[in-house]
Amino acid sequence: MRTAFHHQLDALRRSIADMCDLTGTAMAQATEALLGADIVLAEGVISAHPDVIVRATDIENDAYTLLLLQAPVAGDLRAILASLQNVADVYRMAALALHVADTVRLRHPCTAIPDDIKPYFAEMGRIAVDLSRNARRVVLSGNAEQAAELAHDDDAMNELHRLVFTILMDRKWSHSVPAAVDSTLLSRYYERFADHAVKVGQRIIFQATGSHGGQPQLERHHTA
Amino acid sequence: MRTAFHHQLDALRRSIADMCDLTGTAMAQATEALLGADIVLAEGVISAHPDVIVRATDIENDAYTLLLLQAPVAGDLRAILASLQNVADVYRMAALALHVADTVRLRHPCTAIPDDIKPYFAEMGRIAVDLSRNARRVVLSGNAEQAAELAHDDDAMNELHRLVFTILMDRKWSHSVPAAVDSTLLSRYYERFADHAVKVGQRIIFQATGSHGGQPQLERHHTA
Numbered sequence: 001m002r003t004a005f006h007h008q009l010d011a012l013r014r015s016i017a018d019m020c021d022l023t024g025t026a027m028a029q030a031t032e033a034l035l036g037a038d039i040v041l042a043e044g045v046i047s048a049h050p051d052v053i054v055r056a057t058d059i060e061n062d063a064y065t066l067l068l069l070q071a072p073v074a075g076d077l078r079a080i081l082a083s084l085q086n087v088a089d090v091y092r093m094a095a096l097a098l099h100v101a102d103t104v105r106l107r108h109p110c111t112a113i114p115d116d117i118k119p120y121f122a123e124m125g126r127i128a129v130d131l132s133r134n135a136r137r138v139v140l141s142g143n144a145e146q147a148a149e150l151a152h153d154d155d156a157m158n159e160l161h162r163l164v165f166t167i168l169m170d171r172k173w174s175h176s177v178p179a180a181v182d183s184t185l186l187s188r189y190y191e192r193f194a195d196h197a198v199k200v201g202q203r204i205i206f207q208a209t210g211s212h213g214g215q216p217q218l219e220r221h222h223t224a
Numbered sequence: 225m226r227t228a229f230h231h232q233l234d235a236l237r238r239s240i241a242d243m244c245d246l247t248g249t250a251m252a253q254a255t256e257a258l259l260g261a262d263i264v265l266a267e268g269v270i271s272a273h274p275d276v277i278v279r280a281t282d283i284e285n286d287a288y289t290l291l292l293l294q295a296p297v298a299g300d301l302r303a304i305l306a307s308l309q310n311v312a313d314v315y316r317m318a319a320l321a322l323h324v325a326d327t328v329r330l331r332h333p334c335t336a337i338p339d340d341i342k343p344y345f346a347e348m349g350r351i352a353v354d355l356s357r358n359a360r361r362v363v364l365s366g367n368a369e370q371a372a373e374l375a376h377d378d379d380a381m382n383e384l385h386r387l388v389f390t391i392l393m394d395r396k397w398s399h400s401v402p403a404a405v406d407s408t409l410l411s412r413y414y415e416r417f418a419d420h421a422v423k424v425g426q427r428i429i430f431q432a433t434g435s436h437g438g439q440p441q442l443e444r445h446h447t448a
Contacts, residue, residue: 067305071297081291084305169402178393180401184408 005070012066012083015059016090017136022052023094024132027193030100031125034186035118037104037111045101049094056091060084075207082203086139089196093132096189096196103182112182114175120164124190127157131197138201144208150201157194161187229294236290236307239283240314241360246276247318248356251417254324255349258410259342261328261335269325273318280315284308299431306427310363313420317356320413320420327406336406338399344388348414351381355421362425368432374425381418385411 026045033041063084066072072080103112113121131153138147164187167173168180250269257265287308290296296304327336337345355377362371388411391397392404 067301068298071295071301073295074292077291077295081305081308165405168405173401177397177401177404180405181389181392181408184405185412188409188412 005066005072005076008062008066008070009076009079009083012059012062012080013139015055015062016083016086017139019052019055019059019087019090019094020132020136020139022048022055023090023097024129024136026052026094026097027100027125027128027132030097030104031121031128033104034100034112034125035122037108039105039108042101042104042108045097046105049098052091052094056087056094059087063087078207082207085203086200089199090135093135093193093196096193097128099189100186103186107182112179113186114179114183117164117167117183120160120167121186121190124157124160124187127153127160128190128193128197131157131194135197135200138204142204142208144205147201147204147208150198154194154198157191161191229290229296229300232286232290232294233300233303233307236283236286236304237363239279239286240307240310241363243276243279243283243311243314243318244356244360244363246272246279247314247321248353248360250276250318250321251324251349251352251356254321254328255345255352257328258324258336258349259346261332263329263332266325266328266332269321270329273322276315276318280311280318283311287311302431306431309427310424313423314359317359317417317420320417321352323413324410327410331406336403337410338403338407341388341391341407344384344391345410345414348381348384348411351377351384352414352417355381355418359421359424362428366428366432368429371425371428371432374422378418378422381415385415 026048029041030045032038033045063080067077067080070076106112131150134146134150134153137143138150164183168183173180250272253265254269256262257269287304291301291304294300330336355374358370358374358377361367362374388407392407397404
């Protein structure tokens with residue numbers, strides 16, 4: 001039987017899924033802005049961010065209200081806790097997309113990254129958008145197999161992150177130090193974006209299988 | 225009246241406080257290793273990290289068990305949720321200290337950062353250790369005023385982070401691109417370390433005053 005509580009929990013999940021959509025759109029636009037030094041697109045991402053903050057805060061408040069008023073137990077309690085943690089991760093993803101847009105605005109009318117490494121950032125952007133879409137899907141479905149796919153995209157992102165670093169660290173780097181500094185941080189933003197999407201996936205796996213898989217909330221360890 | 229539940233909650237808080245200690249020690253040693261290119265100290269931080277993972281996982285499991293078996297409500301529920309979120313933040317701080325140590329090991333026997341910016345990193349390290357100590361204190365005391373002090377240290381850290389960036393972005397930067405890339409990421413690690421300590425403080429304020437102060441779990445927005 002679906003109780004009022006479960007309808008509210010579903011509404012919570014749909015709101016988080018909507019946030020995944022907004023986050024994916026923000027990262028798509030931020031990446032396009034980065035590749036084209038497009039200030040209009042960058043400012044679009046920046047001006048859309050307050051709405052993300054409001055939504056995240058609303059979702060948190062709704063989750064707390066559900067917890068405090070309904071005092072759910074066992075699986076229902078786990079589900080709300082997971083929602084609370086998921087919204088924090090998706091919010092952080094949106095903040096990282098905002099960081100990309102902020103960098104574009106800061107460097108405008110110059111481009112923040114040199115032309116020859118743009119293809120890597122284009123690919124990181126594509127993977128980030130894909131991760132947002134998959135995070136949305138698993139938040140709604142609760143499907144552990146779909147959630148496991150997020151880790152594949154994360155592996156691809158880490159590979160690109162390492163590749164960008166190899167290029168930056170190479171003596172053949174012919175661009176300026178500021179361009180290297182910007183590229184370093186931007187690459188890190190994409191890599192962290194992926195890490196947070198993976199955490200959403202891990203949590204879904206935990207909920208579906210009851211298995212911590214070692215560490216549910218704790219992140220896998222990466223170095224840049 | 226103190227129930228068994230409250231004793232367990234106290235034990236949880238003490239365990240998190242112990243993790244703050246370990247994290248502060250890790251960051252102190254990682255910073256000393258960074259300043260002196262000291263591989264032994266760096267490897268000490270790296271080899272101590274698995275214990276931090278085990279502790280964090282144990283604390284999470286204990287918190288989940290308390291939640292599921294005791295089904296606390298209202299303030300007790302909030303307290304456990306805060307503990308779960310605090311342990312995730314303190315764990316992340318430890319992971320950032322580990323990133324510093326990893327960088328030292330990666331560059332050994334060279335130093336990762338040029339001598340002339342070492343004083344800024346020494347100061348960032350000092351503030352990070354101070355933040356760990358204060359996070360420990362507020363986790364144990366639950367004191368909102370003490371928790372608010374964490375934000376002051378964070379302001380100082382952000383100021384140093386900006387300063388390092390100004391130096392990196394300056395045409396007068398005479399060091400290599402790889403040194404700039406390492407300095408960029410290292411500075412970011414310290415800055416993020418402080419952000420997570422602040423989140424612990426914000427949560428204590430929320431618990432003590434019931435006031436979200438806008439956004440309890442959501443981070444304040446920084447750009448590099």
